[in-house]
Amino acid sequence: MRLPLLLSIFVVLSCNRKISYEETLEDFNAPLKPYNLQVPEYFSRNFRIPADNPLTEQGVALGRMLFYDKRLSADNTVACASCHQQSAAFSDNNRFSKGVEGRTTQRNSMSLANLLWVNRFFWDGRVSSLEEQVLHPLSNPNEMNISPQEAASKLQRLPEYPPRFKQVFGSEQITPANIAKALAQFERTLISSNSRYDRYLRGEYKPTPLELQGMQLFFTHPIPEIGLRGGNCGDCHIGPLVQGDPTGFRGFHNNGLDTDADLQPGLQAVTNNPNDRGKFRAVSLRNIALTAPYMHDGRFNTLEEVLEHYDQHIKMSATLDPLIIEASNQIRHDENAPIQLHLTAQEKRAILAFLHMLTDSTFIQDKRFSNPFIKN
Ligand code: HEC
Numbered sequence: 001m002r003l004p005l006l007l008s009i010f011v012v013l014s015c016n017r018k019i020s021y022e023e024t025l026e027d028f029n030a031p032l033k034p035y036n037l038q039v040p041e042y043f044s045r046n047f048r049i050p051a052d053n054p055l056t057e058q059g060v061a062l063g064r065m066l067f068y069d070k071r072l073s074a075d076n077t078v079a080c081a082s083c084h085q086q087s088a089a090f091s092d093n094n095r096f097s098k099g100v101e102g103r104t105t106q107r108n109s110m111s112l113a114n115l116l117w118v119n120r121f122f123w124d125g126r127v128s129s130l131e132e133q134v135l136h137p138l139s140n141p142n143e144m145n146i147s148p149q150e151a152a153s154k155l156q157r158l159p160e161y162p163p164r165f166k167q168v169f170g171s172e173q174i175t176p177a178n179i180a181k182a183l184a185q186f187e188r189t190l191i192s193s194n195s196r197y198d199r200y201l202r203g204e205y206k207p208t209p210l211e212l213q214g215m216q217l218f219f220t221h222p223i224p225e226i227g228l229r230g231g232n233c234g235d236c237h238i239g240p241l242v243q244g245d246p247t248g249f250r251g252f253h254n255n256g257l258d259t260d261a262d263l264q265p266g267l268q269a270v271t272n273n274p275n276d277r278g279k280f281r282a283v284s285l286r287n288i289a290l291t292a293p294y295m296h297d298g299r300f301n302t303l304e305e306v307l308e309h310y311d312q313h314i315k316m317s318a319t320l321d322p323l324i325i326e327a328s329n330q331i332r333h334d335e336n337a338p339i340q341l342h343l344t345a346q347e348k349r350a351i352l353a354f355l356h357m358l359t360d361s362t363f364i365q366d367k368r369f370s371n372p373f374i375k376n
Pocket residue numbers: 067078079080081082083084097098099100105106107108109110111112115118120121122123124133134137138142143144183187
C-alpha cells in the first residue's frame with residue numbers, strides 16, 4: 001500500500017519541477033539589460049515604444065512566462081498562448097477560440113506578429129495600446145475570466161513571480177499595470193521578418209516566375225482600359241508589412257463580406273460614425289497560410305475561398321470600399337453588373353503563391369518565443 005503512495009508523490013513533485021522556470025536569467029539582483037530588438041531596415045521606423053516601458057531582457061522573459069501561464073485564467077485552463085499558438089503565427093486554427101469552461105470567443109483569434117506597427121488593436125480597433133489591450137482577454141468572461149486585480153493577487157502568491165517583478169519594475173507588489181507592461185514587452189519582440197518575401201526584399205531569394213507574377217498582381221490596381229491586370233490587394237494590405245495603413249483608422253475598410261442587412265457594426269462601434277459600419281482592420285497578411293480560418297468571424301476556411309470572395313462574391317453595401325467597387329480587370333459597361341475582379345484561374349494561383357511566400361518558418365520555431373515552461 002505504501003509504494004503507490006510514494007510513487008504518486010514522486011509524480012506530483014516531478015510535474016511541479018517541470019513548470020518551475022529556470023533559464024540563464026536567474027540572478028534577480030543583476031541590473032536590467034536592454035533588449036536588443038532587431039528591426040529589418042525595410043520595415044518602417046515609425047513605431048513607438050512607450051517611454052515608461054522600455055524593453056529589457058528580464059522584462060521580456062517575464063512577459064513570455066506570463067503569456068504561457070495558464071494560472072493567469074480563472075480556472076487555470078487557459079493561457080494567452082492557448083488562443084495565440086506559435087505554430088499558427090500566434091493565432092489559432094479555430095473559427096472561434098475556446099476560453100475558460102469551454103466558452104468561445106465571438107471573433108476569430110488574431111496573429112500576433114509585428115505588433116510594433118499596429119496602432120489600433122482588435123478587428124474593430126477599439127484599443128489603442130498593447131498595455132491596455134492585455135487587460136481585455138484577462139477580464140473577458142469568454143476568455144480568461146479573471147479580474148486583473150485577482151490575477152495580480154494570484155501571481156503574488158506564486159513563488160516564482162514576486163522576485164521577477166521586483167527586478168523588472170522595482171517592486172515585489174504585483175499590479176495589473178505591471179502584468180500588462182511585461183506582456184506588452186514580450187509581444188513587441190514578436191517580429192516576423194524571415195519569409196521568402198523578406199529574403200526577396202533583402203536580395204537573398206529569387207522568386208519563382210509564379211511568385212513573381214503573384215507579387216505583381218497583388219500590388220497592382222487593375223486598369224482594363226490599358227490592359228494593366230491586377231488583383232488590387234496591395235491597395236489595402238500595403239507595403240512590406242502587407243497590412244492596413246497604421247495611421248488613425250485609415251487601415252479599416254468594408255471589404256464586401258455582407259450586404260447592408262447583415263453588416264456588423266465593426267469600426268462604427270468605436271467611432272459612432274455610420275459611415276464606418278462594416279469596416280474592419282485590413283490585418284497583415286504575413287504568415288497568412290498558417291492562420292486559417294479567415295476574416296473577423298473566420299467565415300472562410302481556405303485562401304482559395306478568400307480569393308473567390310474578392311474575385312466573384314463581393315456583396316454591395318452602403319459602406320463598401322471604393323477601392324473594391326472600381327477595381328476590375330474588365331471594363332464595366334453596365335453599372336448594375338456585379339462587382340468582380342475577373343482574375344483568371346492561373347492569376348489566382350499566382351496570387352496564392354505570393355501569399356504562401358509570406359510564411360516565415362523561422363518565426364514559428366524561434367526558441368525565444370516558445371513556451372518557457374517546456375524544456376527541450
Ligand atoms: C480565448 C481565446 C483568447 C485568449 C485566452 C487570449 N486571446 Fe488575444 N485575441 C483573441 C481574439 C478572439 C482576438 C480578436 C478579438 C476581437 O477583435 O474582438 C484577440 C486579439 C488579441 C490581440 C490584438 C491583435 C491585433 O492585431 O489587434 C492581442 C495583442 C492579443 N489578443 C493578445 C492576447 C494576450 C496578451 C492574451 C493573454 C493575456 C490573450 N490575447 C489571450 C483570443 C484570445
